[in-house]
Amino acid sequence: MTDPRPDAVLHPEGRINQFVIASHYAVRGTIYIEAQKRKASGKEVIFTNIGNPQSLGQKPITFPRQVISLVTCPQLLEHPDVGKLFPEDAIARAKKYLDNLPGGSGAYQDSRGNMYVRQEVADFIARRDGHPANPEHIFLSDGASPAIQRCLNMLIRDQKDGILLPTPQYPLYSASVALLGGVILGYGLQEEQGWSLSIDNLNEVVADAKERGLTVRALVVINPGNPTGQVLSRENMEEIARWAAVNRVVLLADEVYQTNVYGSRPFISFKKVVTEMGDEGKNVELISFHTVSKGVFGECGRRGGYLEATNIHPGALDQLYKVFSIGLSSNVDGQLMMGLMCNPPKPGDASYEQYEQECDAIFQSLKRRAEMISNAFNALPGVSCQNVEGALYAFPRVRLPEAAVKEAEKKDMGPDLFYCLELLHATGICAVPGSGFGQEEGTFHFRTTILPAEEQMPRVIDLFTSFHKDFLQRFGMPSKM
């Protein structure tokens, strides 16, 4: 194809910021674009590429939607028939929010978010951890992503600053670090030990980085893991926190899947662990992230999230406030959704039972699906999948036949991408190749969400199973099983 505009000022070759060019974002990469084409051609696509529960039919929880609906349209509250359409606790909560939102939901709020909502978040954290939380250290954001990016922006000073990211990791991190001109320092998670984090491994990566003249600035930990689904033990968390303090790196704790825990090991927040470490914990500079997009709410389209800063220098917090203020204010519906997630109906409230039932039904179904999916993958020849203890994904390893690897090479693509494209073309299932998340050299994985509707799951598994068997028939069995 001839270049339609070779002299463009914004030309992708050499005339666009190199960091923009260098950043990759697999979740919406090649596979996603191919899937969109397939969909546009009228064929079925089963989107398991992204944790977007409501796009796969998960129903929103009723109560928070009712409250936001009323806040959006305050004149409803004065209508004599409002009680026919809305329960009384939703009406009361909407009034409470309107009393505490200067200008209502159509006005910019403080750049850190509305104070009433931040207090609801602080109260939630205090209940969860058994330790007080300070709303001045809580900033609301349009989902967790911009909060994470703003923290990375403060941390990355130049191309000599490195950020420790798990391998595999959620590609927001690698894309953002690249975009900000920093260095991605991948530390491997140990697949055969249930994707656990090894301090030895961290030390090796840091030693190597120092040799390259880099300064390590932060350690990102995703717990429960994305895409890997593991839940950290308290012992491991203490070790990690101590390591961060000793090595003088900020600990960035991505805890957006804290509600999505299906196994016997409970979620514990880094805030709690650090607080309970006493004086030693005071040296841990910690920023934790949460969202309304995951959990059982799955309210991705709202873009609600928060960060909580622990042991962060007040001058640094001022700088963070400034960076937030350049973006003016996060969207107020997203802020309210976060408040509603943190402060749900209580026993005795009109909506309490329905709320609990709805949340529990989604949670139990996710738990069943997590098990169904890892069992199904483990039943396939050449595929192994760690137990999905948490989050919304499975990240199975697939041994690919040599002939398939060669076929991929011929097509100038990674073997995992080739596998996922074949899967998409054969079944409509849109999974993301492991290369988008990072994987140990010579191993191949893919990520699927556990989000297809439960009643659809057997069919998805059947489609997958047939595809995989066909694939092995076409290309032969992998040499190492």
Next chain:
Amino acid sequence: MTDPRPDAVLHPEGRINQFVIASHYAVRGTIYIEAQKRKASGKEVIFTNIGNPQSLGQKPITFPRQVISLVTCPQLLEHPDVGKLFPEDAIARAKKYLDNLPGGSGAYQDSRGNMYVRQEVADFIARRDGHPANPEHIFLSDGASPAIQRCLNMLIRDQKDGILLPTPQYPLYSASVALLGGVILGYGLQEEQGWSLSIDNLNEVVADAKERGLTVRALVVINPGNPTGQVLSRENMEEIARWAAVNRVVLLADEVYQTNVYGSRPFISFKKVVTEMGDEGKNVELISFHTVSKGVFGECGRRGGYLEATNIHPGALDQLYKVFSIGLSSNVDGQLMMGLMCNPPKPGDASYEQYEQECDAIFQSLKRRAEMISNAFNALPGVSCQNVEGALYAFPRVRLPEAAVKEAEKKDMGPDLFYCLELLHATGICAVPGSGFGQEEGTFHFRTTILPAEEQMPRVIDLFTSFHKDFLQRFGMPSKM
């Protein structure tokens, strides 16, 4: 004060990204913080520091809120009494959106925004300009700000890349350019010629920049002007567009105040001007921005906005899509608000008359307030204010007495900040010093919005007038009037 954490990894002195430290954001700076303190102490504050209409009592337009309320709570649509609380066209529109939003408003949409809404935006642009618009070139965003920042991120490659910004300008631009490590190249607007843009001035700034070894990458034009309120003539726009093409810079057209035009000169979009320039226009790389936060909607808290790319290289558009995709999706309520602004009720629809009346009432009131406020400033000794032809602000010049300038020096602050702080302390009026927007050396200005409620305006003007007269009595008359 002793440093509470001198060894912090995130320490504001030397251990935070210098570009973060260097960026300033006046609208929420010293004055805003002082105003918050005043408010916390129980005293009245009249916030004229920021274009946040609903925080000052502007009522939201009813129809779009009704639609969003229904989309938020889709079960309302099935309730037998829904017709008592919502008009039929709001119900129909909500159904239309739900049919076209995969997963509803709780799901991530395409990273560029939902296609149905983007088509509504494209149709609006086509009606406005008389030329077709392509939804593939329209990206929805959380307000205009992140769209602007993402474009600047593509443009600024290193510290040798400069962006032409008007002086005075809206500080989002200077803050973002500084944050991205680029060079701010201010070009002066000519106050005495109604804040018009002079090509000679652009040429001077560019010549100087080239001498400094800089590459000029983009020209930001805010039309109608913020904080200056001028509306560009078509002749001037053609000249600017031609200049951008010849000088190989991308034209970034901030047109968020396009509805807020109060004088006889109409708003014309750069898209229309460039399209009608024929082959010459094809060399103009243009990105235009719009929002739901201004106009008569004033829906700041929704964070809805769009960019339209004209003559941008397809490879650059792909890169922009990637940058948007790292942020996943803008908030869906904000997307819908943008769709509703672009596609309002039509004659014959149940809500048409009320919608038109509400919009017109806000518009006429803003127009009256724009005139009241510039007249009031012009009546004060030592103050001159250009006619407010558009936008939501007045940016009067104030001649300050020498004794006041000295007093400010003693307090180690700019004379305009000193004036605004005295104003705040004496009256509760929160205006922003001109230094936050940029002003010609040796001149002093401040920005106020025209947004205090119309019935409150005479009191605000009285407060201001008394303050200013007292100020001159305390410090003497300025030497030059």
